[in-house]
Amino acid sequence: MDALTLTDVTKKFGRTQVIDGIDLSVAPGEFCVFVGPSGCGKSTLLRMIAGLEDVSSGQIAIGGRRVNELPPARREIAMVFQSYALYPHLSVRDNMGLALRQAGTPKAEVLTATDRAADMLSLTALLDRRPADLSGGQRQRVAIGRAIVRRPRLFLFDEPLSNLDAALRVATRIEIARLHRELGATMIYVTHDQVEAMTLAHKIVVLRAGRVEQVGAPMDLYNDPDNRFVAGFIGSPA
Numbered sequence: 635m636d637a638l639t640l641t642d643v644t645k646k647f648g649r650t651q652v653i654d655g656i657d658l659s660v661a662p663g664e665f666c667v668f669v670g671p672s673g674c675g676k677s678t679l680l681r682m683i684a685g686l687e688d689v690s691s692g693q694i695a696i697g698g699r700r701v702n703e704l705p706p707a708r709r710e711i712a713m714v715f716q717s718y719a720l721y722p723h724l725s726v727r728d729n730m731g732l733a734l735r736q737a738g739t740p741k742a743e744v745l746t747a748t749d750r751a752a753d754m755l756s757l758t759a760l761l762d763r764r765p766a767d768l769s770g771g772q773r774q775r776v777a778i779g780r781a782i783v784r785r786p787r788l789f790l791f792d793e794p795l796s797n798l799d800a801a802l803r804v805a806t807r808i809e810i811a812r813l814h815r816e817l818g819a820t821m822i823y824v825t826h827d828q829v830e831a832m833t834l835a836h837k838i839v840v841l842r843a844g845r846v847e848q849v850g851a852p853m854d855l856y857n858d859p860d861n862r863f864v865a866g867f868i869g870s871p872a
């Protein structure tokens with residue numbers, strides 16, 4: 635069964651068609667990267683999968699279950715944003731454990747899950763700090779840790795590295811690849827960076843103006859792009 639299935643998904647804002655009939659299957663454990671130029675609908679698509687935005691028409695299924703009517707908290711997903719979106723008044727530990735606590739998980743269990751995620755991300759020494767006392771890279775690791783603690787079926791990343799400097803981008807990208815291997819989770823990852831797409835993806839979905847332009851394994855797209863747009867985006871030789 636697919637981890638994620640999109641069937642003829644569309645989105646209109648007013649009269650503007652932003653997502654224009656997208657069909658897609660993502661297998662369990664797959665690392666699927668959405669690429670495309672700014673404004674092509676990457677974030678909108680991710681937000682519809684997360685339930686932060688309604689679909690105008692079409693179906694979204696997560697693990698075979700139709701989720702169109704489910705609120706974000708019931709979709710078994712976790713999303714990591716470019717802007718971290720941490721609570722400034724809470725410690726790292728409480729930021730990471732908040733969603734589980736709100737779901738009624740016993741305190742001891744929350745602490746165990748938080749400690750394990752902190753260990754995976756080398757955040758143990760920072761658990762009592764507040765976001766303001768962390769670097770940008772550390773904040774993004776906390777945001778990733780917060781996603782892991784919830785043990786989602788599906789991880790959604792929206793340009794998680796774009797606020798980091800070049801060296802940290804590489805380090806955090808390697809960290810995300812390692813987590814993907816260790817957790818065996820399904821990940822959907824939005825970026826407009828070719829290097830991130832080529833190094834992280836099992837499958838790349840090239841989006842253009844709300845439609846899928848081409849889908850394939852990184853090297854297949856690189857060696858055999860359908861058109862110049864895909865070639866340009868993947869960095870194939872002209």
Ligand code: ADP
Pocket residue numbers: 647652670671672673674675676677678679
């Ligand atoms: P990307 O993430 O690929 O840069 P977005 O999904 O953010 O693209 O945006 C796709 C298009 O939808 C853009 O033209 C954007 O202006 C428009 N859009 C996004 N959110 C809204 C909204 N809430 N209301 C109206 N238009 C929106």
Ligand code: MG
Pocket residue numbers: 676677678
């Ligand atoms: Mg975006």
